[in-house]
Amino acid sequence: AALAGQRLDVAAEAASRARALAPNEPDVHFLSGKVALARGDLDSARGHQERALALDPAHSGAMNELGRIRLRRHDTAGAIRHFINAARTTPGEHIYSRNIDVVILRTLSRMIYVFVLVALLMLWVPAVMHVDRFPFAVGFGVLAAGAVASFGLVLLRLPREARGLVRRTLRTRRVATALFVAIGGVAVAFAAVAFVPPSELPQTLPIAILITIAARITATARLRSPVSKNQRPGDRMT
Structure with a gap:
């Protein structure tokens, strides 16, 4: 909710507390990565999404976020690869x-x-x-x-x-x-x-x-x- 309201400091604190409570929950790392990306910390964002995928290799949201991170780094080909993987994993999610x-x-x-x-x-x-x-x-x-x-x-x-x-x-x-x-x-x-x-x-x-x-x-x-x-x-x- 804080991320949606652009209250990034509050979002980062909440994400940190969530990781402390559930360090092996892929969605926690997925949302932590989204917060890091919103704050412009691309390395941290990638680390969280890769951790989410390590915990859940079929986490299409994390694949999509890795594509967005690649795009921020101006790696168009890499971004499309991640988006394609996300679309393959969850065909019903048309946003990918x-x-x-x-x-x-x-x-x-x-x-x-x-x-x-x-x-x-x-x-x-x-x-x-x-x-x-x-x-x-x-x-x-x-x-x-x-x-x-x-x-x-x-x-x-x-x-x-x-x-x-x-x-x-x-x-x-x-x-x-x-x-x-x-x-x-x-x-x-x-x-x-x-x-x-x-x-x-x-x-x-x-x-x-x-x-x-x-x-x-x-x-x-x-x-x-x-x-x-x-x-x-x-x-x-x-």
């Missing part, structure tokens, strides 16, 4: 599978952010370096190929079962729309800069930058939009 969707959406959002940031920097190249259209177009192709290759590397690091989940998520309308907006917006911005006469570049460049920023904001908003009844990806992680 939704957590996998949340991780995938966060990863896509982060990749869109990096893609658009690099594109924004590249848009200044014609104005600063006065390069021809062909090298600039090649640069856009390299950027797109690099984004695809980076996503492929991330996909290869995931467990085989997770790759199927990624493909399923990519086929949803919200994700497809977000990717189309991000890539399409950057393509329009690059075309606007590449195909205008050099004399008009000072007027066109700000418009291209605004298009790129708008594409990123719209794509991110689409990924964070509420899920319709026909879609599975969740919006929060538990």
Whole structure:
């Protein structure tokens, strides 16, 4: 109750007393780990969840919490592995599978952010370096190929079962729309800069930058939009 009310000091004291009363109760260590994670103590949180699993190897809640800890450490592949194990252990608890969707959406959002940031920097190249259209177009192709290759590397690091989940998520309308907006917006911005006469570049460049920023904001908003009844990806992680 103290944890739910964000009274973390009270929660930590209660968890300590609970461990003293029932040191071999897996749920006590599970809740202690949740308190430690809420306080930002990742090492202690992991220790408690690993202890809970040692006492009860089928404790899906502890598996889920280990996934959240991995995610805090920016280990996406490790987090998904724990979420998959939790979902396998307790198939009826849909929050574990939704957590996998949340991780995938966060990863896509982060990749869109990096893609658009690099594109924004590249848009200044014609104005600063006065390069021809062909090298600039090649640069856009390299950027797109690099984004695809980076996503492929991330996909290869995931467990085989997770790759199927990624493909399923990519086929949803919200994700497809977000990717189309991000890539399409950057393509329009690059075309606007590449195909205008050099004399008009000072007027066109700000418009291209605004298009790129708008594409990123719209794509991110689409990924964070509420899920319709026909879609599975969740919006929060538990």
